[in-house]
Amino acid sequence: MREYNPHEYEKNTYETWETEGFFEVDYKKEKNFCIMMPPPNVTGSLHIGHALTFTLQDIIVRYKRMDGYATLWQPGTDHAGIATQNVVEKQILAEGKTKEEIGRAEFLKRVWKWKEFSGGTITTQLRRLGASPAWSRERFTMDEGLQRAVRVAFKKLYDEGLIVKGNYMVNWCPKDGALSDIEVEYETHEGELVFIKYPIVNSDEYIVVATTRPETYFGDTAVMVNPEDERYKHLIGKKVRLPLINREIPIIADSYVDMEFGTGAVKVTPAHDPNDYEVGLRHNLPIIKVFDEKGILNENAGEFAGLDRLEARSKVVEKLESKGFIEKKEKHIHQVGHCYRCKSVIEPYVSTQWFLKKEVAKEAIEAANKGEVKFHPAQWKNNYDAWMRELRDWCISRQLWWGHQIPVYYCDECGHEWASVEEPKECPKCRSKNFHQDPDVLDTWFSSALWPFSTLGWENGEWGKGTKWKEVDLKRFYPNNLLITGFDILFFWVARMMMMGVHFLKEVPFRDVYLHALVRDEHGQKMSKSKGNVIDPLEMIDKYSADIMRFTLAILAVQGRDIKLSEAKMLESRNFTNKLYNAARFLKMHKEKFNDLKNQEIKTDLGKWMLYKLNRAIKNVRAELDEYRFNDAAMTLYRYLWQDFCDWGIELGKVSKDSIAELGSIFKESMKLLHPFMPFITEFLYQELSGTNIKENTIMLKTYPKPLKTEKPADFDMIIEAIVSLRRIKALTGSNFKKAYVLANLPEMAKKYIKKLAKIDEVEFVDKPIENAIRDISDNLETMVSKEEIDITPIVNRLNKQKEKLNKEITKLEKKLSNKNFIEKAPKEVIEKNKNELNELKEKLEKIEEELRKLNV
Numbered sequence: 001m002r003e004y005n006p007h008e009y010e011k012n013t014y015e016t017w018e019t020e021g022f023f024e025v026d027y028k029k030e031k032n033f034c035i036m037m038p039p040p041n042v043t044g045s046l047h048i049g050h051a052l053t054f055t056l057q058d059i060i061v062r063y064k065r066m067d068g069y070a071t072l073w074q075p076g077t078d079h080a081g082i083a084t085q086n087v088v089e090k091q092i093l094a095e096g097k098t099k100e101e102i103g104r105a106e107f108l109k110r111v112w113k114w115k116e117f118s119g120g121t122i123t124t125q126l127r128r129l130g131a132s133p134a135w136s137r138e139r140f141t142m143d144e145g146l147q148r149a150v151r152v153a154f155k156k157l158y159d160e161g162l163i164v165k166g167n168y169m170v171n172w173c174p175k176d177g178a179l180s181d182i183e184v185e186y187e188t189h190e191g192e193l194v195f196i197k198y199p200i201v202n203s204d205e206y207i208v209v210a211t212t213r214p215e216t217y218f219g220d221t222a223v224m225v226n227p228e229d230e231r232y233k234h235l236i237g238k239k240v241r242l243p244l245i246n247r248e249i250p251i252i253a254d255s256y257v258d259m260e261f262g263t264g265a266v267k268v269t270p271a272h273d274p275n276d277y278e279v280g281l282r283h284n285l286p287i288i289k290v291f292d293e294k295g296i297l298n299e300n301a302g303e304f305a306g307l308d309r310l311e312a313r314s315k316v317v318e319k320l321e322s323k324g325f326i327e328k329k330e331k332h333i334h335q336v337g338h339c340y341r342c343k344s345v346i347e348p349y350v351s352t353q354w355f356l357k358k359e360v361a362k363e364a365i366e367a368a369n370k371g372e373v374k375f376h377p378a379q380w381k382n383n384y385d386a387w388m389r390e391l392r393d394w395c396i397s398r399q400l401w402w403g404h405q406i407p408v409y410y411c412d413e414c415g416h417e418w419a420s421v422e423e424p425k426e427c428p429k430c431r432s433k434n435f436h437q438d439p440d441v442l443d444t445w446f447s448s449a450l451w452p453f454s455t456l457g458w459e460n461g462e463w464g465k466g467t468k469w470k471e472v473d474l475k476r477f478y479p480n481n482l483l484i485t486g487f488d489i490l491f492f493w494v495a496r497m498m499m500m501g502v503h504f505l506k507e508v509p510f511r512d513v514y515l516h517a518l519v520r521d522e523h524g525q526k527m528s529k530s531k532g533n534v535i536d537p538l539e540m541i542d543k544y545s546a547d548i549m550r551f552t553l554a555i556l557a558v559q560g561r562d563i564k565l566s567e568a569k570m571l572e573s574r575n576f577t578n579k580l581y582n583a584a585r586f587l588k589m590h591k592e593k594f595n596d597l598k599n600q601e602i603k604t605d606l607g608k609w610m611l612y613k614l615n616r617a618i619k620n621v622r623a624e625l626d627e628y629r630f631n632d633a634a635m636t637l638y639r640y641l642w643q644d645f646c647d648w649g650i651e652l653g654k655v656s657k658d659s660i661a662e663l664g665s666i667f668k669e670s671m672k673l674l675h676p677f678m679p680f681i682t683e684f685l686y687q688e689l690s691g692t693n694i695k696e697n698t699i700m701l702k703t704y705p706k707p708l709k710t711e712k713p714a715d716f717d718m719i720i721e722a723i724v725s726l727r728r729i730k731a732l733t734g735s736n737f738k739k740a741y742v743l744a745n746l747p748e749m750a751k752k753y754i755k756k757l758a759k760i761d762e763v764e765f766v767d768k769p770i771e772n773a774i775r776d777i778s779d780n781l782e783t784m785v786s787k788e789e790i791d792i793t794p795i796v797n798r799l800n801k802q803k804e805k806l807n808k809e810i811t812k813l814e815k816k817l818s819n820k821n822f823i824e825k826a827p828k829e830v831i832e833k834n835k836n837e838l839n840e841l842k843e844k845l846e847k848i849e850e851e852l853r854k855l856n857v
Contacts (some may be wrong), residue, residue: 001588001688004581006545010680014127016694022701023132027472029070034477035061036452036510037073037133038485038493039141041080043087043118046125048519048527048565049486051537054131055550056516056557056630057484061132062676063625066704072477073132074455076139077119081403081444082176086342088114088402104401111402115140125538130546130679132700137455137468141447142404145460145468150447151407151421152459153504158408158419162357163396165408169277170395172349173339174295174309177399180443181392183492184337184346193332194317195263197325198223198240201248207232207240208327210262212334213272214320215313217242218301219290220249222268224279227253229264243325245302252283274348287350293399295347310345354397354406354440361391364498367508373498376514376628377560380490387491394496396443403441411435449496452480452509480510482628487515514628516557522566535565547678548573554677555634576638577681583646584685587664590657593691594664605749606652607662609713613644614666614673618705621673637674645670648720655756664689673705718780719750725776725783726758732851733774737789741766741773744781774855792855799852806845813838 017023035057040050057073065071088111089099099107123138139146157163171179194214197206207223223240225232232251239248256279257266270280271289280287291297295309303319304312320326337346365388367373368381375381397406408419413432418424426433447454454460456477457469465471479501483494494513501509520526521533540549551573556563587594594600602611617640624633645667653663668689671682679700686699722742730736739762742754746765754763766784769775773784774792816822817834 001585004681004684006547006577006680007542009684010128010130010546013680013683013694014130017132017698017700018127018135020695020698021136022698023073024134024136025072026070027470029068031069032072032476032481033061033064033069034072034074034480035482035484036455036480037075038483038489039076039078039139039448039451040122041083042077042115042122042140043080043084044122046122046129046537048535048537050122050126051129051549052516052519052553052557052563053485054126054129055553056514058129058131058550058679059554059630059676060482060484060625060628062679062700063704065132066672066675066700066702068703070476072134072137072473074137074139075123075126075131075133075135076141076451076455077122078444078448079115079140079142079403081398081400081441082342084111084115085400085402086176099401107401128538128541128546130550132679139455139468141444141451143464143468145457145463146447146450146454147404148421148461148463149450149454149459150404150442153450153454153500154407154442154446155419155421156504157356157360162360163354164357165352165354167350167352168355168393168395169274169348170351170353171337172293172347172351173342173344174293174347175342175344176339177293178351178353178395178397179339179346180395180445183340185340186335186337188333189336191332191334191336192317193262193330194320195327195329196243196267196320197327198242198267200235200251201239201241203238205235207235207251207265208263209265209267211267212332213269213313215297215301215304215309215316216269216272216290217267217316218245218297218304219269219271219288220267221270221280221285221288222249222252222283223265224252224254224257224268225265226255226257226259228255229257229259232265243320243323254279254283271350272348277348277350289350291347293349293351309347353395354408354438355393356396356446358391358393360503361388361495361499363506364388364495364502364508367502368498373508373510374512376512379560380487380513380515383490384495387495394443396446397438397440398443400441403444404447406438406440406442408438409435410438445492445496448493449500450504452483452497452501453478453505458504474505478505478509479507482512482514483510484514484516487517490515512628514559517560517562519553519563519565522564522568524562524564540570544570544574545577545680547577547680550679551576551634551677554630555638557630557634559629559631576642577678579642579646580681580685583650583667584688586650586653587660587667587689590660591664594661594668594689596690597665597669600662600665602662602666604656604659604662605714606649606656606659606716607666608711609716610645610649610659610663610666611708612710612713613640613649614670614705615708615710616640617644617670618673619707622707625676634677637677641670641674648716651757652716652719652753655753669705672699672702675699714747714749716753718744718746719753721778721781722746722750722754722783723757725778725781726754726760726785729774729776729783729785730758732776732854733785733790733792733795735785735790737785738762739764739786739789741770741784741786742781743767743769743784746781776854796852796855799848799855803845803848803852806841806848810838810841810845813841 038053061071061073092099171184173179191212193210193212195208195210197208199206209223220242235251236253238251240251241248268276268279270276270285270287288300290300291309297304297307297309297312299305304316339346368384408417409424410417411427411430411432412434414430416427416429418428427435456473458474497509525533527534537549548570552569602608617636620636621633624636649663653659668686671686675682683694683699687693690697726740738760740760741764743766751763770784772787774787774790776783813834
């Protein structure tokens with residue numbers, strides 16, 4: 001049999017599969033199965049989370065393809081607005097220029113060039129993992145067809161009044177612009193609560209306000225107290241003077257104020273706090289911005305104008321303190337929002353933005369509550385519901401150049417605003433040719449939200465028709481059957497696909513949603529470069545193989561639980577592949593080629609038993625895959641192939657040579673069952689045992705094993721139990737006895753297996769225990785060897801000596817631990833060590849006594 005070099009074989013085999021078109025959709029099949037690849041960032045590279053997502057997807061795709069479905073696994077990549085723009089901006093800055101200096105058109109040329117250079121990185125890496133999507137249909141979220149789909153979707157929503165523009169309080173990153181709520185990551189920070197004195201106009205009094213943001217006080221337009229707060233009732237309606245700049249602002253009352261926090265009086269800064277913004281609208285307060293879009297303080301901050309907002313904080317406090325306006329400062333633990341991309345501190349900021357109104361989600365919420373989509377694990381349905389209930393309008397505009405430019409135009413002559421799918425030639429109202437397009441782009445997730453149907457040709461125009469999509473695709477493949485992705489993008493992506501799918505196509509975009517957990521290190525720690533515990537899937541593929549990486553991830557993927565990944569687990573999977581290879585090598589030593597199972601008659605007792613085991617594995621694996629219990633399916637395969645087939649089927653086959661042809665056929669069928677998990681080694685072993693090649697006989701297009709009709713086989717499980725039991729007696733006694741007795745109801749043919757594999761000359765089946773014997777009692781039977789055959793005196797002497805020694809050590813330790821003086825004076829760790837030692841000694845004694853009992857002494 002040929003040697004198996006996984007790295008060379010995986011590369012060559014994958015190229016053959018792809019070149020031969022084995023991954024593409026077979027439209028001749030009647031049943032349909034569709035799953036979308038969560039489009040990875042065009043500038044990304046394969047990380048362990050990707051490896052898990054794409055492994056699970058590929059398992060289900062290969063299973064469905066083999067099971068007779070027209071299978072579409074739609075691949076593609078995402079333009080990733082902020083991330084990609086940041087990469088190219090850094091390149092330009094390294095040249096000593098800025099994007100503004102080279103202009104938008106030139107900048108976009110640079111981004112497209114970068115996309116062409118780096119865009120194929122992750123798809124190349126996915127091939128190394130063995131992923132089998134329909135590569136000929138690969139899409140990019142900014143290809144011409146998808147650009148048109150995005151413009152159509154925007155215009156429809158705009159015309160329906162669901163997309164609106166206005167001044168809103170948004171999450172603002174000084175580097176990346178507006179962000180939606182879920183693009184803000186919160187971290188716990190130890191800050192400072194500064195108590196500032198605000199002098200009351202025409203009085204010697206002052207009111208003290210506590211704030212963590214002293215640099216924003218220049219934008220205060222009121223001080224607010226609770227109307228029920230007796231301390232401040234007499235001040236309501238009066239004015240205070242802002243320290244340093246002497247602007248006067250009113251003291252207002254609002255029940256929103258928490259009387260217990262700080263001093264019970266709060267500053268109101270409508271331009272820089274979301275709650276203050278709402279208060280400002282209620283009380284008709286002015287909105288005064290104190291810094292610009294880059295976070296630089298403006299003229300409203302007086303002498304601090306030109307400073308960065310964070311740099312200004314300490315300087316403002318220092319000046320207030322020098323003038324006597326600080327009463328005190330306290331340490332304060334609070335949550336601070338950061339940009340999910342560049343990690344800058346987020347500012348609440350009033351800005352003109354485009355929003356998708358929350359009403360668009362109404363139908364998606366109803367559809368989920370009707371059970372039209374099923375979550376796995378089921379508890380994610382509660383998270384989805386909770387988020388959807390609290391939904392706010394989605395800020396969809398971004399102050400970037402890279403992305404889908406918002407298809408809204410403004411007439412420079414008459415001021416008319418309109419949305420258009422096609423590039424307009426004139427203003428539809430006054431016919432002027434002087435107009436300009438909105439400079440902002442859409443949030444990356446807007447185009448991703450259309451992915452389940454835009455990739456199937458929805459509103460793509462003629463672009464890609466017949467090559468990237470076919471006219472029947474929407475009918476055949478929407479709704480998609482399944483979505484597999486990480487739980488961390490449930491709201492970023494899954495919920496938004498639900499909104500758009502139900503709104504535009506009146507059906508949920510997928511029937512099942514499988515959300516996998518995080519991959520952590522072996523100690524359960526989150527992986528991070530700073531901890532040095534990142535596991536690179538490509539390094540693991542290089543070190544082991546794609547099959548080993550995939551199988552390890554699958555067998556650990558318990559629904560709803562984080563995965564603890566370690567190299568020890570990889571080694572277990574490697575041992576499994578070695579076991580499979582050695583089993584195939586044994587079979588090939590006895591026969592050059594084996595029939596497929598459907599062409600092989602199973603006549604021997606061993607063949608029938610192994611067929612029965614295979615059938616049970618088929619039923620279980622199918623049920624487990626249908627319920628997305630990937631780890632259970634992997635474990636079923638592992639136990640069946642390792643224990644039933646390799647450990648015992650092969651071992652028993654050494655006795656029953658007439659069953660080898662049958663075992664080979666059963667093994668080939670088993671490789672089909674395992675194929676979705678380990679596509680490469682199963683292809684290799686299948687071809688080796690078939691004497692064929694991949695092009696004419698690939699395993700990946702064979703029929704996935706279906707439950708078989710099997711007759712009740714001879715009970716080889718009992719035969720194995722007898723062999724194991726007798727081996728135990730040999731190990732215990734160290735004796736090479738020649739005759740044994742088995743108390744069990746076994747067929748006569750069992751004797752040849754027991755004699756050969758227990759290495760004895762004679763075995764007798766009895767219906768009651770024999771006298772004066774060493775016995776081993778297992779779950780279903782009892783084996784015996786006459787004491788006349790074994791001299792057990794040395795064994796008993798050895799065990800008794802060990803027992804005597806252990807008893808002395810136990811007595812000594814028990815005496816020590818019952819000594820009150822020792823317990824009171826000894827360090828805690830010493831006492832603990834002694835207790836552990838005592839427990840270990842007692843366990844050893846128990847084992848010695850058990851061995852003596854088995855020897856009947």
